[in-house]
Amino acid sequence: MSTHASLPIGATCLYTLEEIQSKLVTLAAQVNRDYQDKNLILLCVMNGAVVTLGQILPHLQIACEIDYVHVSRYGDALQGGELNWLARPQTALQGRHVLLIEDIYDEGYTLTALRQFCEQSGADSVRCLALTNKQHQRKQGATPEYLGLEVPDSYVFGFGMDIRGYWRNAPGIFMIPETAT
Ligand SMILES: O=P(O)(O)OC[C@H]1O[C@H](OP(=O)(O)OP(=O)(O)O)[C@H](O)[C@@H]1O
Ligand SMILES: Nc1nc2[nH]cnc2c(=O)[nH]1
Numbered sequence: 001m002s003t004h005a006s007l008p009i010g011a012t013c014l015y016t017l018e019e020i021q022s023k024l025v026t027l028a029a030q031v032n033r034d035y036q037d038k039n040l041i042l043l044c045v046m047n048g049a050v051v052t053l054g055q056i057l058p059h060l061q062i063a064c065e066i067d068y069v070h071v072s073r074y075g076d077a078l079q080g081g082e083l084n085w086l087a088r089p090q091t092a093l094q095g096r097h098v099l100l101i102e103d104i105y106d107e108g109y110t111l112t113a114l115r116q117f118c119e120q121s122g123a124d125s126v127r128c129l130a131l132t133n134k135q136h137q138r139k140q141g142a143t144p145e146y147l148g149l150e151v152p153d154s155y156v157f158g159f160g161m162d163i164r165g166y167w168r169n170a171p172g173i174f175m176i177p178e179t180a181t
Contacts, residue, residue, distance in 0.1 A: 007170055008163065015149055015173040020131070020159055021055065023148045027129060028059030030146055031099065038097040038125075040064040043089055045071065045114065047168065048103035051160035052131045056101070067091040069100075069117070073110055076165040078155045080106070083113050094122035103160045104151070105130040105144050112141030132156065132173065149173070 015023075031040075044053040046068050053066065070087035073080045098118045105111060111128055118126040129146035136153040151173065157163035158170030167174075 007167065007174060008176060010176050010178065011157075011170075011174045012177060013172050013174055014151055014156065015159075017159075017171050020149070020173065023131070024052070024056045025059055027131075027146050027148055028056050031056075031129065032059075032061050035062050035064070035097065035099070038062075039095075040099060041091060041093070041096050042066045042099050042101055043114075043118070044068040044101050045103075045110070046087070047072075048160050048162070049101045049131075051168070052103050052129075053101045056129075065091065069114065071110060071114065076162075078164075080109060083110060088117075092121075093118055096123050097125045098123045098127070100126070100128040102128055102130040102144065104132045104134060104156070105139075105147065106134045108139045108141040108143075111144065115142065131159070151175070 040062060042053065042064055044050060044066065067089040069089050071083055071085055073083045100114055102111065115126050128144035130144040131148040132151045133147045134151050134153060152175065154175040154177065155163065156173055156175045157167050158172050158174045160168050162168045
């Protein structure tokens with residue numbers, strides 16, 4: 001683990017950009033294989049997944065559409081609360097194969113609500129790709145079908161994920177050890 005001079009004090013790098021890129025290539029290969037003959041739509045879960053979507057897209061070698069859904073249950077806080085719906089997808093999901101793109105699978109409340117929304121909208125299939133999986137026993141709902149990197153039970157940020165609203169631009173995935181639970 002290394003520290004990064006211009007990030008919040010004590011920030012520790014969990015994964016470098018190169019390590020994340022390498023994982024995204026692996027995940028993209030799985031998606032390419034599984035959605036070869038499907039009419040795929042990727043739904044970016046804003047805001048956190050914006051970098052993950054942008055960085056995995058060039059590795060997808062299949063025809064696909066993109067859209068987004070904007071929900072938030074953390075806001076600027078480090079603990080989750082009620083899920084706020086800020087924007088729904090514009091594309092009709094009826095009969096579509098939906099792949100939700102997430103930055104992090106933490107307690108699973110966001111994903112459970114999104115799966116339910118897609119299913120109620122008539123999607124033929126709903127799966128999730130999450131770049132990171134937070135390691136703890138407080139999960140609920142179904143696990144993402146495509147999971148990338150393991151992170152400890154701390155608040156993590158960077159590569160699209162915020163800390164108190166900032167540092168989504170941090171070049172890698174970081175944690176501040178004091179936020180460990
Ligand atoms: O598994 P859960 O405990 O439900 O948490 C996961 C969700 O939390 C984050 O979103 P957040 O509410 O922080 O909004 P953001 O993406 O705009 O940062 C993240 O992007 C996931 O969507
Ligand atoms: N930025 C960020 N968002 C989250 N949403 C759920 N857990 C986390 C986390 O550790 N970091």
